[in-house]
Amino acid sequence: MPPLREHMLVVDLSSGRMRREEIPPEFLRAYLGGRGLGVRILRGRHTLSPFDPSMPVVFAVGPLCGTPAPTSTRIEVVSRSPLTGTVFDCSAGGRFAWRLRAAGLFAILVEGKSPRPVVLAVTSSGEELLPAEDLWAKGVGETVHALSDRGSVAAIGPAGENGVLFSSIMMGEGNVVGRGGLGAVLGKKNLKAITVDGDRTVPVADRERFERARADVLRLFRASPAIFGEFGISEYGTPALVDLMRQRRMAPTENFRRTVFEDSSAYSGPAIRAAYGAEKEGCFDCPIRCRKRASDGRPLPEYETVSHFGALNGISDLHAIIRSNDACNDLGMDTISAAATLSAWGEARGRFPSPEEIGPLLHDIAHRRGEGDLLAQGSRRVAEALGKPGLSMSVKSLELPAYDPRGAYGMALAYVTSNRGGCHLQAYPISHEILRKPVASDRFSFSGKARMIKIAEDTNAAVDSLVACRFAFFGASLEEYSELLSGVTGESHTPKGLKEIGERIWLTERYYNAQNGFTRADDDLPSRFFTEAGSSGEGIDVPPIDRARFGEELTKYYRIRGLRDDGSFPDDGFLERQP
Template sequence: MLHSTGSLLTIDVGDRTTVAEDVDDVLSSFIGGRGVGVKLAHDRIPFDADPFGPENSLFFTTGPLQCSTMSFTGRMNCTGVSPLTDGLLSSNAGGFLSRHFAATGYGAVQVTGRSDDLVAVHVTDEGIEFEEVPQLAGATVTEVGEYMADEHDLGDEQLVVAGPAGENRVRFASIMTTEHRAFGRGGLGAVLGAKGVKCISFAGDSAPDIDIDPIQMDVHREAATANDHPMKSAGTTSVTEYANHVSALPTRYFSELEFEGASDIGGEAVAEKKYKKGTCSQCAFACKLPTKDEETGLETEGPEYETVMAFGSNAGVDDIVSVMKSNDLCDELGMDTISCGDVISAYLAANDEFGNDELVHDLVEKIAYREDEGDLLAEGVHRAADDLGVEDWTVKGLEFSAHDGRTLNGQGLAFAVSNRGADHMYAEFYSKEYPLVGKDEAVDPTGLDGKPPLIVAKENHNAVLDSGVVCKFSRDFMTEERLETLLDTEYERLQDIGAEIVELERHFNNERGFDREDDTLPYDLPDFEAALSEYYAERGWNDDGTVKSASASADD
């Protein structure tokens, strides 16, 4: 089986020590990326670790396909205990970081401990350097990039950065890279900030030589020539108007499912602001969205569909430039746009301020610096809901993304069972229910009959993609047969590996107290409890949502 190579580098930022060790057994069993990160985290982070404590770790991992020249491979993974969900969580980011990481020669990098002084860590194939950077306290993502360029000749694409939100332990702070790309969901930026790490850089010339099947060029060529694909002009926002049409667009803090201003913030509105092509490393698909507003001079990347929902329809805002500004502020300050937009929408609901975009922008900054009401909102919806007097629209503490499960019922169940919480990309089941796939894969969005096994298969498949690492927007190009060929393993075995990854996450979270009661939704779905039991049975788990002793704990 094709898999990542290289040692695990453990960096203790508290005592300034580093250790490299062989983890070939993990790499050969879990491919790379999320699989390797989850296995290492499961075995090396104490089950009772405080997310903000020195015993929590962040595992940065990439996959074997980052040694290819194939489209859809400009991504990498980060895994740790989330301060937002309190469970094990993996997040992956696009951009241009992954190949710089691979060039260090390491298969995985663990960051643990806690530094008393603000520090930058420089990881190269020739050694590791610790640099105290008190002058960067409170610096924005752009300011950190400028410093690293001036002082070390490092580009933004070589950095992972904790913005002010990460330093201030905002529970949904992102780890930022390549300026506008984010390890977004779950607050891993706050973990980095709690460790006293402002920035980590990766550089080298020791990328492994991994033999990858020539079919990679077929994928790359098709990505380059798919000129009529809607993602190429408007990115993920191309689905906005359609989601609104089928009543799946969360609006005014989830109180409605359609937004009258959807066309003002949707795909066409974003495409009008797009001024050049944008992409990730090696990717010819080029679905990113460099945008500019000539009148205000605002220049950013995005917003993507989820941000359009969180800062647009869910906040009652129908001005695309306002949404662009919210997006840009989150990128500069280092925050997940979905969680930040949702918690601000909760505040707007509590204070009857929907549509007040000046207030929205003010709150973004207050959250990042934990000023005034921003201190409460920085805790996220789950912890702030009672004080605000609003309904808790989260699963496992993670704020909802779009593709509403009240219309797309299978996606609703997928939100509930996801180990990560209310994240649409964990199973990506919405693609079957709109549908965004062919007729042979599409399912009726109404009801849950027959869907639990399909959700299991999608979760397993996506765990493998996250281990490869392959962008999920490759779905029109990356068939099961191609994935099987590229990873040199039968697809059935890949499904088994995906199931092992999901089960390791579940077991870790079970040890932290998660069970069936956490697989819930703030709305009713038909036959939900029966479908939940069917999902557990399909996975071979107990009916209370816990794993049996099996593979997850066998190596403890």
């Protein structure tokens, strides 16, 4: 087969120069695209400060993007997080990725700092930097509206402009590159938005093989109760998890002091549908359609958002939760970190914020006014400033999502081994420990979890590099997606080969973090989870996690990874051995 030929737009904001260059085919074979490609491109600059003008921000699609492969119209954004200091990737759906590929591009690399606010506008015929002073300080909604005639839009809000450490990049369709503060990295570069539009098509090398694999994927989707079941994500979106987390007694409540919120039914999937007439919507050409919009067109929140603005802050007012989501979307802030930071601050001062207080506080954070200036730094820095560092429920400074680790020990291990920080998505053991009906001895046990998490991390690194949606794998597997990839490229791919690529990506990220000073000491949960029990009851006991057993499984995990018992690499030559 001829070598893969894909192109990347390199944008130097400091000089205003831009060029399209071919991506080395060996990069694509070794890292696929998306997350993996972004991580590879960071090499050599991964030790720079996140706010150094030379620190790249990479927007990359995967090799399936632009084809009818299900759930493949996603974009990955890769840089170094100002919140955590870790190498960081985050993905979003919508039309942006599809239109970027249609513009003849596989990736955009942004570096430097513009002397004034700008918008990067990309089309099939070329690219230009447009003045954006009139959009600076505007909300995301107004910015997207002003740029809507230029195709798909990725924009930051006031939070990104003002350097909020958990600011997001919002996509015009309501999708979000939410975690890690990558919006602040763009803000420091004076890049307000990127628009993309294109009219090119992506060829499929072996159409018969591709269509056969696509039919298999769609068949598995239809057979999956987690996707198309009565209470699946297609029906209610991710808020379908609200009632399940309540049943499992692992819903983080009042800054993780408890694990059951008695009033959670007020913001469950059925409650949101009843109150807002939720309608199904999906990313471009996605059959699952897990996203939901209100009857007035507003994007409705995901599970993490309703749970954290709900139970985590002791709030059952659905309308207040929806308003919080609306505010974060327009201001450009990660809802998980925003809500978790408010919760840690609330416990530290002895009172969680009321529904009426949260809206003004979110605006103060985005504009760094008053107490918002401290809150804009995230829960770890807030708790340390208030003399109560133990109240930050985070790992590597990334606030934990809405799954209490005392209720699922695979999740506990996944939080600390994630290269991003306290993230559930890099291993995503939800289907094993939560969506099915596990016996208590399984989810409250570390037995076999080290190997399970390692395999899941490698698999998901490959998925993030394809770039496919995590929810697709509630039904399909790498078996079907390797066939899709083989059909698109005309080269033979296997699940084993994709997992090996995923392992290379994960180890590269770990190596970057190690070079930035991260050690085994950073692979740890907040002490609360080892000293305080969850909310036992209804025949379910939620004890504190056994720290000694946790440490044993973490050591086992390192050994499976080929690392030393302290989590370090056996030698310093890892990068030199990689493509």
